[in-house]
Amino acid sequence: MFHIHCPYCDEWREEEEFHPRGQAHIARPEDPAGCSDEQWGDYLFFRDNPRGIHHELWVHAVGCRKFFNVTRHTQSYEILETYRIGERPRFTRDNPDGVVASAPESLDDSDIATAAQEVRA
Amino acid sequence: MSEAIERARTFDAFPDEGIPLESPLAWSFEHVGCPAPGTHSRVMMRERQHDHLILRGGAIVLDEAVRAVLGLSLPARPLELSQGERASLQWLSPDEWLAVLPQGDAFRVETALRSALGDASVAFSDVSAGQTVIELTGDDQALRELLMKSVVYDVHPRHFAVGKGVTTVLAKTSVILRRPDERRWELVVRRSFADYVYRWLLDAGEEFAIGVERDVTAGETT
Numbered sequence A: 001m002f003h004i005h006c007p008y009c010d011e012w013r014e015e016e017e018f019h020p021r022g023q024a025h026i027a028r029p030e031d032p033a034g035c036s037d038e039q040w041g042d043y044l045f046f047r048d049n050p051r052g053i054h055h056e057l058w059v060h061a062v063g064c065r066k067f068f069n070v071t072r073h074t075q076s077y078e079i080l081e082t083y084r085i086g087e088r089p090r091f092t093r094d095n096p097d098g099v100v101a102s103a104p105e106s107l108d109d110s111d112i113a114t115a116a117q118e119v120r121a
Numbered sequence B: 001m002s003e004a005i006e007r008a009r010t011f012d013a014f015p016d017e018g019i020p021l022e023s024p025l026a027w028s029f030e031h032v033g034c035p036a037p038g039t040h041s042r043v044m045m046r047e048r049q050h051d052h053l054i055l056r057g058g059a060i061v062l063d064e065a066v067r068a069v070l071g072l073s074l075p076a077r078p079l080e081l082s083q084g085e086r087a088s089l090q091w092l093s094p095d096e097w098l099a100v101l102p103q104g105d106a107f108r109v110e111t112a113l114r115s116a117l118g119d120a121s122v123a124f125s126d127v128s129a130g131q132t133v134i135e136l137t138g139d140d141q142a143l144r145e146l147l148m149k150s151v152v153y154d155v156h157p158r159h160f161a162v163g164k165g166v167t168t169v170l171a172k173t174s175v176i177l178r179r180p181d182e183r184r185w186e187l188v189v190r191r192s193f194a195d196y197v198y199r200w201l202l203d204a205g206e207e208f209a210i211g212v213e214r215d216v217t218a219g220e221t222t
């Protein structure tokens, strides 16, 4: 039993309902025609493979079928947070403990904080 | 408005009530069998033939039209199910709802919603032919144990209150599991998986002497 928090269903749900879909926050180049082959190739094919904190795209495949983001530690496999598309992660490589600045960047930070746990039953 | 309707190319999938419709479980009833309910049966299973309409769009855009046409407000919270006299509405995702309607009603509802919404950015799909409702009633404890063997979702009443509906995994296939009231559980299953789910439930329900009731009036809602 392994549960992941879906930020859209707003519930902890069984792992079996989810699928990972690779690295998150990959921005499509604004002007694809103006890209060099290398830039376009990087966008299409090349992905990070960090040791430590990694932002990933997951989908609640058997559920609400929405894509969302997961911050996961690739060494411990710990899921630090899940957050909606368009939101900013709280845990990053530069901020591995998820320290929230005194002035919150957005209203979504509290949502992210509630998701920053992992349950094993 | 009529332009919006034309643009969507709607058609009535159920034009004449005289045309008999084969339920997705017709083959299973014939070939797998229907154990008769007895006095020792702790779980009863029956199929409910309804129309199913998927509504997509923004909640604020849809809500007013849905209330005017169905007399139900759109469930705003995740996993919420509103049960009306004739129809039910279920939250499926932040921009998607399932309306379960009396049989033969989907086209009327779809047309009325399209007229009410005009050029708004919405989408409606009549999926009546693609899925069916299996209803389970009986002894609380037996129902819960049957579901615990079948779905990955926690069905304890503390976690699964009346008025909740989730899409989840049942024996490796996807189903919508819902609890419209205290005495019923409903499974919305894909047509192509209906036979599989039916057989699974018969097998899982054997220890509770599961019985299948068949003489249910098509389109009847409870």
Ligand SMILES: [Zn+2]
Pocket: A006, A007, A008, A009, A010, A060, A063, A064, A065, A066
């Ligand atoms: Zn979800």
